[in-house]
Amino acid sequence: MSYCSGLDRRTLLKLGAALGAGIAMNARAGNSSDLLPGKTSTALLIRHANVITMDPKLGNISDGDVLLRDGTIVSIGKNIAAEGATVLDGAGMILIPGLVDAHWHMWNSFLRNSSPSPQGDTFFKSQLKTSAHFTPALSALGVRLGLAEAADAGITTVNNWAHNIRNPAFADAELQALQSSGLRARFWYGYPQELAATAPMDFKDIERVQQQLMAAGPRRVSLGLAIRGPERTGPKIWQQEFAFVKQHNLPISTHIAVTQEMQKKKAIQQLVDKDLLNPSVQLVHATHADEKDILSIKKSGASVCFTPLSEMRVGYGLAPVAAMHQAKIPLSLGIDTLVLSGNANPFMVMQTALNLATGSSGNELALTARDVLYWATQGGANAMGLGEQIGSITVGKRADVVLIDARRLGLLPMIDPVAAVVQSVTPADIDTVIADGRIIKKGGKLQDIDVPMLAKEAAQGARAVLG
Template identity: 65%
Template sequence: MPVDIPLNRRTLLKFGAAASAALALPTGWAATQGSASAPATGLIIRHASVLSMDPALGDLTDTDVLIRDDRIIAVGRGLPGDGAQVIDASGMILIPGLVDAHWHLWNSVLRNSAPAPGGEAFFKSQLAISKRFTPKMSALGVRLGLLEAANAGITTINNWAHNLRNPAFAQAELQAMHQSGLRGRFWYGYAQDLPATAEMDFADVRSVQAQLRAMPGNRFDLGLAIRGPERTEASVWEPEFAFARDCALPISTHIAVTPQMQGKKAVQQLAQRDLLGPAVQLVHATHVDAEDVKSIARAGASVCLTPLTEMRVGYGLAPVEVLHKANIALTLGIDTLVLSGNANPFMVMQSALNLATAMSGDEQALSARDVLFWATQGGADAMGLGARLGSVTPGKLADLTLINANRLGMMPVNDPCASVVQSATPADVDTVIANGRLLKLGGKLLDSDFAALTQEVAQQLRTL
C-alpha cells in the first residue's frame, strides 16, 4: 500500500504557515450565490470555434451563441444580440461546461499531504485526520475545491461526501456548494471512521432530500454514497440499496480498486442480486475482470475513472479501452486534491486517452472526442441530466467554457478537439458561464476575495 506524509501537529502547522504561498489560484469567490455576474439582457459570445458535442449541430467555426437568463437561446453566425453583453471569442474554443463525476471535496485543504516513503499509508492518515475535522473545515475544503473547479471550466460537480460526522457537516457542505454558482449532485455519505457494521444516517438523508426539493432555484440533487460490498457486509449494504430505491436516489460506490478488493467479487455480488442499473455509479473499477465488464455493460451502470489519483495511490491503471469497447458509460473525476495535486480536468482527460492507447498498444484505440464526450455530454447523461446540459444546444442550460487557443502551448490549433484534450490547462480557460452567469471572464474569476480564503485556510489548518 502506498504511504504518505504523517499528518502530525508539526506537519499541519507547516501547512498552515505555507498556505499563502501554496494555494496558487488567481482569485476566490464571495460568499453569496448572487455574486457571479451577468447582465439582465443576457450574453452573446461571438466568433467562437464551437465543439457543440451535439451530433445535430456538430463542430462550428466563427459562430455566435446567444444566452438569455439561464438558457442557450440560439447558436449560429451573425446572431442579433441587442442589449446583450458581448464576449469576443475570436481565436477561442467553446465547449460545454465540464462535468466532474467524482470528487471528495471536504479534504481539499490537505492538498498533496500524501503519500511519501516512510510515512503512514494514505487511508490510515486520512482516517486519523478526518476525526479532527469540523463542519467549518469541511465546508472550507468544499469552497476551495469548487473555486478550482470554476477556474478550470468545470460547471457541474459530484461531491462525494464521505466524512459526514453528523447532520451539521452535510449542511455546511451544502451551503458551500450553493454559494459556488455551480450545479451538480451531493452524494450523501458517511463518516470516515463509521464502523463497518453501522448503518448510515438514513433519517438525515431523507431530511436533506426534502430540503433540496423544497429549495427555490436549487441547482443540486442528491445521491447515496455507500461503502458497498468491498467495505461492508450484505447486512449493511443491501438495506442501503433498498433505501436508495425507496427514495428514488442514485447510488455510488468504490469498487474493484485493488486486486485484494477484487477478490470479494463485488460487481458479481451486485449483479447476482440484480442491483446494477443506470442509477448506479461504480467508481474506479481498476481491477474488474471480463465477467464484471459484461455484467456492468448488460445492466447499464456507469463507471467513473479518476486516472491521476488511481495511479498516485497505487490502485493501478484504469482499464479505459476495455470499458470503452464494452460500450459502458464512462465519466471522469478529480477524486481528491490530496492525491491529484490540483483540479486539472484536461490532464484527467489526456491521461485517460493515453492509458487507452498505452494499454491496448493501439494508438488509434480512442479519440480525443471520445474523452471530451465523457467529460461533457456523457457525464450529464450518467447523471440523468443529459436533456438539460452537456452540449451547446439551444434550449439547454447555459453552462459553457471558453478556452483561449491563442496562448502559447495551445496554438496553432490543427484539431480543436485534440487541442482541448491534449494541450489545454486551467490557465487557458478564459470564460466560464454556469446557469447563464459569468463566473470567470478574461482569465479571472469574478467577485472574489482569494486573500481572505487563503487566510481562512491557514487559520483552520493551525486549529488541527
C-alpha cells in the same frame, strides 16, 4: 502525535468561527455576476468563437456565435442578430460546454499533497487520522477551495462525494458551500471515515436533507447516496442502503474493484446477483474489473467513473479505459481528491485517460480526443441523469459554457480544436466560465472569490488538522 498539536480547543473554536464567517462571505458573493445587471431579461452574445458543441447534430462550428438569455442557450450559428445583448468577442477562443467532474471528495482539499509520503502514513491511514479532526467549518472550507479550483478550470458541475459526514452539521456546511458557489452540484451524502462496517448510515438525516432540497424547489444542487458497498460492508448493510435509495428515488455511488485484493470479493457480481445494477448506479474506479464484470455492467446500464491520476498515485493500478470504452459502458471522469491528484486539472485527467487507453491497448487509434471530451461533458451529464439539461451546446439547454483562450503559447498553432482541448489546454488557459447563465470567471479571473483570503483560510485549516 496529535494532529492538532499546538492548538487548544479555544483556538480551534475561534478558527472554526473565522472559517464559518468565510462561508457566509462566499454565500453572499457566490451567486456571481449576472450576464447583465438587474433582474430583467439578460442576454449575452458570444461571437466568432470556435464552437465545439458536443451535439452530434451540430458538430463544430468555426467562427460561430452562441446566444445566451436568462440562463438558457437560445441560439447557435453564424451572424446571429441579438439587439440589446451584451457582446463578448470570442475570436481566437474555443467555446466548449461546461465540464462535468463526476467524482470528487472535496472536504479534504486543503490537505493537498499531504500523503502518501516516504516518511509518513499511507493515504488511507492518513485520511483516517486527519478526518477525526475536521469540524463542519473545516469541511466546508475544503469544499469551497475545491469549488474555486473547479470554476477556475472550467468545471461547471461537480459531484461532491462527501465521505466524512460526522453529523448533520457537516452535511449542512458542505451543502451551504455547494449552494453558494454558483456551480451545479450533486451532494453525495456519505458517512464518517471510521464508521464501523456493521453500522448503518444516518438515514434519518439523509431524509431530512432530501426533504430540505425538495422544499427548495428546482435548484442546482441534487442529492445522491455515497456508500461503502460490498467491498467494505456486509450484505445486511449495503442491501439496506440500496433499498433506501429505491424507496427514496435517489442515485447511488460506490467505490468498487479498486485493488486486486478487493476484487477477490467479486463485489460487482454481488450486486448483479441481487439485480441491483441499473443506470442510477455509479461505480467508481473499477480498476480491477474483469471481463465478466465489464459484460455485467454493460448489460445493466450502470456507469463507471475513472479518476486515473489518483488511481495511479494511490496504487490502485491502471484504469481499464479501453476495455470499458469498447464495451460501450457509460463513462465519466473525476478529480477524486486533491490529496492525491495535486490539483484540479480536468484536462490532465482527460489526456491521461486517452493515453491509458492507447498505451494499454497498443492501438494509438483505440480512443479519440472527442471520446474523452464527451465523457467530461455530455457523458458525465448523462451519468447524472442531467443529459437533457447540460453537457452540450444545444438550444434549450442551460447556459453552462466555457471559453478557452487558444491564442496562448501552449496552444499554437491550433490544428485540431478538440485535440487541443484534451491534450494541450490547462486551467490557466480558461478565459471565461459561465455556469447556469452566470459569469463565474471572466478575463481569466475568478469573480466574487477572494483568492488571497481563501489561501489564508486554507493554510489555517491545514495547520488546524495537521498541527
